[in-house]
Amino acid sequence: MNFLEERIVKDGVLKPGNIVKVDSFLNHQMDVALLDEIGREFHRRFADKQITKVLTIEASGIAIAYPVAREFGVPLLFAKKSKSANIGDDMYTAEVESFTHKNKNQVVVSKQFLNAGDRLLIIDDFLANGCALQGLIAIAESAGATVEGLGIAIEKGFQMGGKIIRDMGYHLESLAIIEGLDEETGKITFRAQEEQ
Amino acid sequence: MNFLEERIVKDGVLKPGNIVKVDSFLNHQMDVALLDEIGREFHRRFADKQITKVLTIEASGIAIAYPVAREFGVPLLFAKKSKSANIGDDMYTAEVESFTHKNKNQVVVSKQFLNAGDRLLIIDDFLANGCALQGLIAIAESAGATVEGLGIAIEKGFQMGGKIIRDMGYHLESLAIIEGLDEETGKITFRAQEEQ
Numbered sequence: 491m492n493f494l495e496e497r498i499v500k501d502g503v504l505k506p507g508n509i510v511k512v513d514s515f516l517n518h519q520m521d522v523a524l525l526d527e528i529g530r531e532f533h534r535r536f537a538d539k540q541i542t543k544v545l546t547i548e549a550s551g552i553a554i555a556y557p558v559a560r561e562f563g564v565p566l567l568f569a570k571k572s573k574s575a576n577i578g579d580d581m582y583t584a585e586v587e588s589f590t591h592k593n594k595n596q597v598v599v600s601k602q603f604l605n606a607g608d609r610l611l612i613i614d615d616f617l618a619n620g621c622a623l624q625g626l627i628a629i630a631e632s633a634g635a636t637v638e639g640l641g642i643a644i645e646k647g648f649q650m651g652g653k654i655i656r657d658m659g660y661h662l663e664s665l666a667i668i669e670g671l672d673e674e675t676g677k678i679t680f681r682a683q684e685e686q
Numbered sequence: 687m688n689f690l691e692e693r694i695v696k697d698g699v700l701k702p703g704n705i706v707k708v709d710s711f712l713n714h715q716m717d718v719a720l721l722d723e724i725g726r727e728f729h730r731r732f733a734d735k736q737i738t739k740v741l742t743i744e745a746s747g748i749a750i751a752y753p754v755a756r757e758f759g760v761p762l763l764f765a766k767k768s769k770s771a772n773i774g775d776d777m778y779t780a781e782v783e784s785f786t787h788k789n790k791n792q793v794v795v796s797k798q799f800l801n802a803g804d805r806l807l808i809i810d811d812f813l814a815n816g817c818a819l820q821g822l823i824a825i826a827e828s829a830g831a832t833v834e835g836l837g838i839a840i841e842k843g844f845q846m847g848g849k850i851i852r853d854m855g856y857h858l859e860s861l862a863i864i865e866g867l868d869e870e871t872g873k874i875t876f877r878a879q880e881e882q
Contacts, residue, residue, distance in 0.1 A: 519799040520762040522755045549744035553762065556752045559718045566716040566749065603715040 493527055494643065494665045495680050504673050508648070516643065517550040517615050528665065529557025532613065532641040535663045539638040541611045543567055543604075545630065547586075547597060547622055554643050555613040562611070567603050569626060571595040582632040586625035597625050599633075606634030617642040617664060620651025627660070644668065647681045689723055690839065690861045691876050700869050704844070712839065713746040713811050724861065725753020728809065728837040731859045735834040737807045739763055739800070741826065743782075743793060743818050750839050751809040758807070763799050765822060767791040778828040782821035793821050795829075802830030813838040813860060816847025823856070840864065843877045 491499065503511040515521040541562045546555035547569040559566035573595065577583050581598040588595065612626050623640055630637050637660060645652050645664035655662045670679035687695065699707040711717040737758045742751035743765040755762035769791065773779050777794040784791065808822050819836055826833050833856060841848050841860035851858045863877035 513796065514799065518764065518766065518796060520755075520764075522752065522762055523759075525752075526756070549748060549764070549766070552745060552748045553752055553764075556718065556721075556749055559716070560722070563719075566718055568714065568716075568745070568749075570714065570745070600709065600714055603710065 491680065492665065493531075494524075497521075497524060498644070498666055498668075499678055502678060504671055504676055504678070506673060508646070508671050510644075510668060510671055510678060512644065517553075520553050525553055526557045528554060528643060529559075529561045531665060532558045532611070532663065533561035536611055536639045536641070536661075539611065540609050541638055542607065542609045543611075543635075544613055545569070545599075545604075545610045545626055546613045547571070547626060550616075551614040551622075554615045558611065558613050558641065565603075567599065569597040569599050569629060572598050582629045584625035584628040584632075587619070587621045597622075597629070599629050601633070604629070604633040604635055608633065608635035609638045610635050611638055612640040613642075614640075615643045617645040617651045617655075617662075618649045620649075620654040623651065623655055627658075639663065641665075687876065688861065689720075689727075693717075693720060694840070694862055694864075695874055698874060700867050700872055700874070702869060704842070704867050706840075706864060706867055706874060708840065713749075716749050721749055722753045724750060724839060725755075725757045727861060728754045728807070728859065729757035732807055732835045732837070732857075735807065736805050737834055738803065738805045739807075739831075740809055741765070741795075741800075741806045741822055742809045743767070743822060746812075747810040747818075750811045754807065754809050754837065761799075763795065765793040765795050765825060768794050778825045780821035780824040780828075783815070783817045793818075793825070795825050797829070800825070800829040800831055804829065804831035805834045806831050807834055808836040809838075810836075811839045813841040813847045813851070813858075814845045816845075816850040819847065819851055823854075835859065837861075 501514050544555050544559040544566050583598045586597050639661040642664040645667040647667040647669040667681035669681045697710050740751050740755040740762050779792050779794045782793050835857040838860040841863040843863040843865040865877045866875035
């Protein structure tokens with residue numbers, strides 16, 4: 491197991507409905523040393539790309555993406571969720587259905603901060619149905635920017651998102667891919683991945 | 687001027703309604719090196735407090751608070767905004783009226799991550815009416831935690847929040863206090879503060 495898989499086993503809490511709560515260290519209370527290590531790991535995995543910007547989505551993507559942007563020495567840009575019907579034409583926008591919150595949002599990024607020269611690393615904390623990543627990819631495409639890669643802390647391997655994104659041809663790195671959650675035994679099964 | 691005041695003058699954009707947009711470097715697209723410097727500065731100003739946790743509020747507080755938590759070597763905890771009428775009794779909750787978004791939210795923190803032994807440094811990006819900080823203070827009080835200090839990147843000195851928080855007796859450090867915004871000339875006037 492890698493460092494994140496170990497931490498999930500140690501501190502993750504299984505809940506009904508195929509949910510593993512990592513809110514004690516990843517997405518409510520956060521262990522910054524762990525997040526810094528996540529940043530270094532994504533930097534290592536995408537070191538050969540000429541990344542100009544890290545793109546994420548509020549709110550829990552921000553703390554995962556911060557150390558990544560830091561390691562690459564590039565700006566961090568986060569897509570904002572907007573329920574407003576009135577989105578100015580100075581914004582790129584995409585509709586995203588949230589698995590976590592069971593609702594739809596418009597996500598927006600100012601056109602000022604994304605352009606055709608940008609080579610993006612898209613970062614988020616969880617990957618389930620892939621809708622958030624698809625929204626960010628759509629925004630990147632609207633700007634004419636290139637998506638050099640995507641980095642996810644925890645992928646739910648038994649949901650469709652990972653397959654969808656990989657089948658689209660993108661380079662997706664998920665530090666931990668959960669294949670199974672046994673609520674009775676508390677056992678979390680990770681997909682074996684090649685040493686990167 | 688300090689490093690943040692200089693950056694506001696250089697890259698801040700004045701908008702009608704006493705608004706200075708800093709979204710190119712602080713709260714939409716973010717300059718991580720600048721944020722790291724903010725983290726070091728808050729660490730310096732509160733170095734004598736035995737901080738056990740940094741508390742902030744989603745979403746744009748997170749990137750300001752991350753480097754602060756990093757410098758102190760403590761967990762980062764962010765209050766989540768919830769429109770849900772059903773908040774479980776496993777959450778501390780406070781109502782916050784947002785100046786930026788012109789709406790009210792319940793903000794919530796899991797009771798699991800805040801307790802009477804905690805000595806908090808509360809961090810946020812903007813201070814206007816003080817409602818967000820008051821909500822975080824109320825949550826801290828619900829937990830029996832101590833608020834050792836509050837750190838704000840940019841305070842609107844012509845609004846009530848700073849006075850309210852200081853009059854409550856709290857140690858509030860704002861890196862930049864904007865006293866005036868002249869839309870015609872583009873001039874931003876900062877409150878002179880003693881060298882910290």
